[in-house]
Amino acid sequence: MTARTLFRKLWEEHVVSEAPGVPAMLYVDLHLIHEVTSPQAFAGLRARGLRVRCPERTIATMDHSTPTVPGGLAVVDAAGRAQLERLRENCEAYGVRLYPLGAPENGIVHVMAPELGLSQPGMTIVCGDSHTSTHGAFGALAFGIGTSEVEHVLATQCLLQRPAKTYEVRFDGTPRPGVGPKDYILALCARIGVSGATGHVLEYTGSAIRQLSMEGRMTLCNMSIECGARAGLVAPDDATFQYLAGRPFAPQGAAFDAALRRWRRLPTDEGASFDRRLELDVSTLAPMLTWGTNPGMGAAVDAPLPRPEDHPAGPVREALEKSLEYMGLTPGEPLLGRPIDVVFIGSCTNSRLEDLRQAASVMRGRKVPPQVRVLVVPGSQQVKRQAEAEGLHELFRAAGAEWREPGCSMCIAMNGDELLPGQYAVSTSNRNFEGRQGKGGRTFLGSPLTAAAAAVTGRVTDVRQLL
Amino acid sequence: MQRLQRIRSKVAPLLVDNVDTDQIIPARFLKVLDKHGLGQHCFADWRYDAEGRPLASFVLNQARHAGAQILLVGDNFGCGSSREHAPWALLGAGFRVLLGTSFADIFRNNALKNGILPVTLDAELHERLAERLARHPELELTVDLERCRLEVPDEASIPFSLDEFARHCLLEGVDELGYLLARAPLIAQYEAERAARLAAEGTP
Ligand code: SF4
Numbered sequence: 001m002t003a004r005t006l007f008r009k010l011w012e013e014h015v016v017s018e019a020p021g022v023p024a025m026l027y028v029d030l031h032l033i034h035e036v037t038s039p040q041a042f043a044g045l046r047a048r049g050l051r052v053r054c055p056e057r058t059i060a061t062m063d064h065s066t067p068t069v070p071g072g073l074a075v076v077d078a079a080g081r082a083q084l085e086r087l088r089e090n091c092e093a094y095g096v097r098l099y100p101l102g103a104p105e106n107g108i109v110h111v112m113a114p115e116l117g118l119s120q121p122g123m124t125i126v127c128g129d130s131h132t133s134t135h136g137a138f139g140a141l142a143f144g145i146g147t148s149e150v151e152h153v154l155a156t157q158c159l160l161q162r163p164a165k166t167y168e169v170r171f172d173g174t175p176r177p178g179v180g181p182k183d184y185i186l187a188l189c190a191r192i193g194v195s196g197a198t199g200h201v202l203e204y205t206g207s208a209i210r211q212l213s214m215e216g217r218m219t220l221c222n223m224s225i226e227c228g229a230r231a232g233l234v235a236p237d238d239a240t241f242q243y244l245a246g247r248p249f250a251p252q253g254a255a256f257d258a259a260l261r262r263w264r265r266l267p268t269d270e271g272a273s274f275d276r277r278l279e280l281d282v283s284t285l286a287p288m289l290t291w292g293t294n295p296g297m298g299a300a301v302d303a304p305l306p307r308p309e310d311h312p313a314g315p316v317r318e319a320l321e322k323s324l325e326y327m328g329l330t331p332g333e334p335l336l337g338r339p340i341d342v343v344f345i346g347s348c349t350n351s352r353l354e355d356l357r358q359a360a361s362v363m364r365g366r367k368v369p370p371q372v373r374v375l376v377v378p379g380s381q382q383v384k385r386q387a388e389a390e391g392l393h394e395l396f397r398a399a400g401a402e403w404r405e406p407g408c409s410m411c412i413a414m415n416g417d418e419l420l421p422g423q424y425a426v427s428t429s430n431r432n433f434e435g436r437q438g439k440g441g442r443t444f445l446g447s448p449l450t451a452a453a454a455a456v457t458g459r460v461t462d463v464r465q466l467l
Numbered sequence: 468m469q470r471l472q473r474i475r476s477k478v479a480p481l482l483v484d485n486v487d488t489d490q491i492i493p494a495r496f497l498k499v500l501d502k503h504g505l506g507q508h509c510f511a512d513w514r515y516d517a518e519g520r521p522l523a524s525f526v527l528n529q530a531r532h533a534g535a536q537i538l539l540v541g542d543n544f545g546c547g548s549s550r551e552h553a554p555w556a557l558l559g560a561g562f563r564v565l566l567g568t569s570f571a572d573i574f575r576n577n578a579l580k581n582g583i584l585p586v587t588l589d590a591e592l593h594e595r596l597a598e599r600l601a602r603h604p605e606l607e608l609t610v611d612l613e614r615c616r617l618e619v620p621d622e623a624s625i626p627f628s629l630d631e632f633a634r635h636c637l638l639e640g641v642d643e644l645g646y647l648l649a650r651a652p653l654i655a656q657y658e659a660e661r662a663a664r665l666a667a668e669g670t671p
Contacts, residue, residue: 016657017650021631025650027657037550039500048644053654065498079498086500130549130573146551146577148642156647158654160632194485195543198572228546230572251670258669294485294546315484315541322483412494421517433489433547435512 003269006235007166007201010141010266014124016158023160029123030140031058031153032109033096035065035080035087036414037128041151042090050155055095057157059118060087062101063108065414068377068404072102080415094154107380107406110134110348114218115382117247121236121263126153131348131430132231133224137217138244139236139266141201144225164230165275167200171208173283178464180358181216182350182428182447184208185223186288186298187280194296197229200276203268204234208282214243215354222349223430226295235267287463290432290445291335292323297432301450301462307331326434327442328422335444335460342425343374343401343455344437345448347411350428351379353386355448359428360392362452362466368400369458375417376401377409401455413438426454469582470640474563475609476536479526480600486540487547488574492556494548505552506559527560531604539596540567544585545574554581564610566617568593579633580642584612586627612638 004012016025033041038060045052052058065080073081084101091098099105105112110131113119119135125142126132128150135142149159171184189196202224209217217234224232234240241260244250251259286300299306305324308331311317324331345351345359356378368374376396378384384406387393393403410417411429419425419441428451432443444460453463496508514525521528538557544567545553554577557565565578565585578585588596596619600606609618612634617625629637636642665671 017653022646023630023632025647025653027654027661036497040502040551043501044644050648077498082500083498128549128551130547144549144573146549146554146573146580148551148577148580148644152644152647155644156651156654157658158647158650160643160647162630194546195569195571198543198569225547228543228571255670262665262668262670294487296485315482319484414494414497431487431489431547433487435493436489439493439495439512440517 003272005166005268005272005274006139006203006233006266007141007164008272010122010124011163013122014141023162025158026124026161028126028153028157028159029057030118030125032113032125032127032132033058033060033150034063034109034129035083037147038090038150039083039086040147041128041154042094044151045154052094052096052154053157058096058154059113060091060096060098061106061109061112062087064408064412066101066407067415068407068409068417070405077416104381107382108348108351108408110218110222111351111379111383114138114214115247115380117244117250120244120250121240121266126159130225131222133229134218134222134348136221136224136232137214137234138240139233139263141231141233143231164201165199167197167202167229167276168274168278169202169204170206170277170279171204171282172206172279173208173281175208175282175285177467178287178449179282179285180447180449181212181219183285183288184280184282185220186290186295186445187285189223189227189296190288190298191280192227192278194226194294195228197224197227200229202229202232203274204232209234210237213354214239215352218352219349223295226430236263287447287450289335289450289460290443291327291329293326293432293434295430295432295445297323298445301446301460302334302336304332304334305329336462338424338460339458340426340444340454340460341372341423342419343372343451344377344410344425344427344429345451346375346377346379346409347429348379349430350448351377351383353383355428356383356387356392359448359452360395362449362463363399363401363456364395366399366456368455372455372458374401374455375404375410377404378406380406399456410437412436426451426460468580468636468640468642471563471582471584471612471637473609473611473613474536475607477532477534477605477607478537478539478566478600479532479535480539480597481526482539482541482597484541485543485546488545488550488553489547491545491553492550497550497552502555504559505556506561509556509560534561536561537564537566537608537610538562539600540565542568544570545578546571549573549577551577551581554578554583558583566593566596579637582637582640584610584629584637586610586617588627592625
């Protein structure tokens with residue numbers, strides 16, 4: 001048999017039919033939905049008089065518009081509340097399991113599904129949300145879809161898809177202190193750009209990936225979409241299996257052992273070839289920070305800002321000028337030491353227990369300056385409970401940070417947690433697009449360590465100085 | 468879905484690379500239950516000032532581009548969020564055709580599902596079109612999907628490609644769901660075969 005990549009195996013397992021001139025019909029094992037991208041899909045079903053084909057394969061959560069202050073639905077604005085209520089009605093009408101606001105399982109879709117053991121190796125996983133790539137950390141083919149496709153999956157459990165090309169990114173070496181998976185992925189985005197992997201599924205390989213926890217792999221896969229990739233993958237290994245063992249939706253007992261045998265066949269075969277390859281040595285990386293208005297506009301935290309005039313006249317130079325102007329930054333100057341207004345520690349990229357522990361390790365015994373606002377937003381109720389059991393909430397509060405309820409929060413600024421025009425934030429989220437964290441807000445993306453360093457100094461800081 | 472066969476229209480140029488869907492429709496406008504009414508918010512943060520007044524410098528506010536159904540965009544248009552609100556907003560703002568050098572994958576998919584045709588042009592032609600438009604903003608192009616050709620005044624007509632299935636859906640104004648539903652027996656067969664295979668291995 002020919003050697004196959006992990007992607008190829010996942011793809012072939014899920015092809016329902018292929019015909020010339022038509023995209024393949026791909027079967028979806030797990031469909032996740034949330035309040036923002038699902039109402040029109042259910043409305044479509046209703047208009048056509050269709051049912052949900054496999055209600056047990058769809059799981060719903062509330063995360064984007066949910067408040068991160070206590071009070072539940074009562075403190076959500078009318079439009080957000082209407083969406084949340086519509087999700088509840090739709091789930092009831094069509095028999096879809098929903099983990100609503102306040103439920104012990106509730107959380108950001110890409111945090112709660114893995115921690116419940118829903119996301120498993122060998123699956124196809126989709127959600128009307130581009131960061132569905134997160135679940136690729138388990139060796140699942142996981143990708144974001146639009147609302148029309150949400151409707152297709154609800155009605156048929158299938159999608160029409162064309163096969164992607166494959167792209168291996170190999171991370172080797174041992175990272176220096178202060179450097180971790182968020183820095184790896186920001187470095188990759190900076191290296192290949194925001195369209196560097198368009199049309200491709202990335203597979204992250206190499207010794208540095210094997211060393212990562214599942215949380216770290218999720219951080220990495222989460223941002224695959226930020227370099228344009230359709231999905232990101234990490235082959236499952238013992239770390240994956242240990243993570244899954246005993247989780248509520250993971251197979252149990254003999255079924256788990258049988259699943260293990262199947263999962264162990266998933267990794268890319270020796271000799272399989274990729275359409276593209278890239279190697280990065282993580283031992284050469286510094287903590288990364290973005291300075292611009294897309295995730296590819298990043299550099300080592302201690303690097304000077306780029307100078308547009310170093311580039312020939314053309315779109316690259318114009319983009320640099322436009323970004324630096326929006327960000328209110330001076331070409332060539334250092335970013336280090338720049339005062340910031342807000343620090344956001346959260347989002348589906350970096351709101352898991354490991355992320356919060358990292359941030360806490362820097363904030364322990366230090367104080368947030370009074371002019372700086374620091375939000376720590378756990379990714380799920382479970383993360384919140386775990387963090388509180390360890391006393392992390394007390395530690396954050398003692399430092400002067402706000403310890404909030406779970407949700408997407410200031411990653412997308414739909415729930416009232418937002419930057420004011422002109423404010424600067426260091427954020428552990430995944431997008432620094434203009435206005436993403438609030439109209440006119442300016443975002444520097446970095447790791448939980450880098451965000452914590454900014455929190456306790458009130459400035460862009462190289463966390464290595466605080467370790 | 469509205470069908471698209473042949474469109475003759477003026478062209479509005481938005482020549483910025485890596486335009487993300489947060490710009491096309493900012494997140495604060497996503498709290499809706501249907502697909503309509505988003506056109507007025509399309510590019511809201513580039514189009515209006517802090518008081519909500521239209522900025523004369525932004526292309527969608529310029530009288531000479533009013534009524535354009537074709538938008539000339541830069542590279543990697545539609546990157547970022549998978550929100551289908553982006554094509555809904557573009558459609559609401561009157562656009563049916565996007566001409567660019569590349570499109571982000573999810574956005575491209577979403578556009579096609581809403582009767583918007585993304586056409587990928589080579590860089591040289593893209594540049595030439597941009598230059599001609601700068602000199603002659605009233606220039607009208609014809610996009611002929613029947614023949615897969617772009618007709619530019621004073622140029623030989625330019626072929627473009629679109630996969631046959633997407634082209635069929637656009638020409639007929641049908642979406643993919645009908646195709647999928649018609650294949651329900653294949654889906655049932657796949658489910659049964661896979662379940663049997665997994666059961667033989669001892670896993671659910
Ligand atoms: S945390 Fe941000 S990126 Fe993640 S799902 Fe929520 S809004 Fe999307």
